[in-house]
Amino acid sequence: MVSQKITVTNEQGMHMRPASVFSQAMTPFASDVKILFNGNTYDAKSVMMLMSACIKCGAEIEVQCDGADEQDALKKAIELIEAGLGD
């Protein structure tokens, strides 16, 4: 299992579009991808879970990947969040 902490920088936080961009990008990976935030764990492949997390701009989250392609999944996840999730 690999994980990395990162700050969400897009102005509007993890609203619907970033959430769908993120979940769709994570779904092809075989690994489990989870977001740890505010003491809870959210399945990053579920757009509803991501939105329910209420991750606002400036929030620090931890991305956790577990599975065969965990390195690639984590790399992709961090790239996406750093790039502002398409916002």
Added chain:
Amino acid sequence: MKIKDLLKKEGIALNVDVADQNAAIDKLIELHNKVGNLSDAKAFKEAILARENKGSTAIGMGIAVPHGKSAAVKTAGVSAITIPAGIDYKSLDGNPSKLFFMIAAPDTAADTHLEVLSKLMTLLMDQNFANKLIEAKTPDEFIKIINEKEAEKDKEEAAKKAAAAPKAAAPAANSGGKLVGVTACPTGIAHTFMAAEALELKAKEMGVSIKVEKDGSGGAKDILTDAEIAAADAVIVACDKNIEMGRFDGKKVIITSTKEAIHNPKALIDKATSGDATVYHHTGTVAKSADSAANESAGRKAYKHLMNGVSHMLPFVIGGGILIAIAFLLDDYSIDPSNFGSNTPVAAWFKSIGGAAFGFMLPILAGFIAQSIADRPGLAVGFVGGYLASTGATFAAPGGDVPSAFLGALVAGFLGGYIVLGLRKICDKLPAALEGIKPVLIYPLVGTLLIGIVMCLINPIVGALNAWIAGVLTNMSSGSIIALGALLGAMMATDMGGPLNKAAYAFGLASLANQNETGYMIMAAIMVGGMVPPIAIALATIFFKNKFTEAERKSGPVNFIMGLSFITEGAIPFAAADPARVIPSLLVGSGVAGALSMAFKCTLMAPHGGIFVFPVVGNVAMYLVALLIGSVVGCILLGILKKNAVEA
């Protein structure tokens, strides 16, 4: 942030008839405008469309959440419509969208729209909740469903925060995690144990300690003790039927299906050990796996309640039925035909014990139907209702008159359950200080009182029916004897111990007292009519295996013994499980047998005994033919009418 502060009654339109996405958006904006959230509807629509152009806001599961942040919004708000038929909203999962929430956020408030979105998603993740909203009839109901769900979630959140505090102070003493689980499926033969095994194996592999209680058909195995539950980090409840949930109050509980536990034990254990489960608060409401609850129709729910009653009743029917059959086997018919089964002391002993088991049949049926509906408080109320159905208590004759029997017990079970649910709703308004006395005083007292009143109202109607039928039968005995036989046979199969059955049987006894050929023929038709139902069912469990659940198939052969012993009650568990299809099948089968018995001029001088009194049946060969043909007809109809059993 509360949804109820943002969503007004005037902002909801249900069962909207719109053709496409654009029309749906117009409708949602019109609602916003009506509530007064917008300063410029046209500009707001542009914002909404601009958002939709960047990617659909239909997130799957039939839900779409169009949203816009715009200077054209005066006050933040939500509007909602339902389109039960669904329209194409370019959803991510390709399915039509049925439930729409439109969020309007002013340009200023930075996180409003994110918070509303998050809140909505938290609620909507429960598919059952979403379905309820789609089915809501009025805006008031729609709002009520949301408020209830929101209050529930808020409570969970608060409890989670409270639970998180001490947990942070004492970091995981047992690094591997300590879990308990319960598995159960309606039949309790296969899936219960498969799910338990999957969880146990996976936990071992993951280095997590888990004890799983298996609520199978043979009773619960590896029952969790209070100490074990208290020591556990979280509870995994993988059940497709209702189980005792009160003991998990305040624990982190994951409620899921056996299917999920069998196919995906790792995810469940991960979730449980990560502390991600929500804290369960026992409200007495029946807990079901989210998976099955979400897809359950009202009919399926009723079936589940029914089966809970039937599966608990079955052992009483089997044990009692076989003992009574033994009584007939050991008895001597010639001593006193009218007292057959109790003539010798040994036979009388078996008959009494068997009778005692039979005596519990209807209370158990009604009690456990009610328990399935309203959890533990329902049991007592249903139990009493079932007993009253079996005694036939009325206001005039509290000690009992004409029993409404098996059909009355079904009514008692469902009414008893809903009475308790109703009481619970009413009691919600009581101050919290009275919480403690609800289960120990209010539910049992008021519930029992109400079911008593209801049953005493139902029973006399049944009594009147009974008297009326007796009159009809007396008139008929001068007419067509074959039609009478068909009617009597059918009556025996209709309610199996209920008013029609009793009326037919009492009529038979009265005819016996006439001591003439017609009287004996009537009794013969009645007995064959009462023997057909269990035999027809036993045959059907063999020839139409897929129409019955595994438990039903296994208890099928016992029905041969019951049928041959003229213990019609053997068919009750099957009839109770599926009355609309089983009763008509049995009715026709018994009717045919009754008519044939009359046509063959078979006679019978004993009031009871089944195959054990066949030596004294007149024209016994043709009597057997009547029995066989009736049973086969019943069996074939069962095969045609019954749907394939859903093995859970």
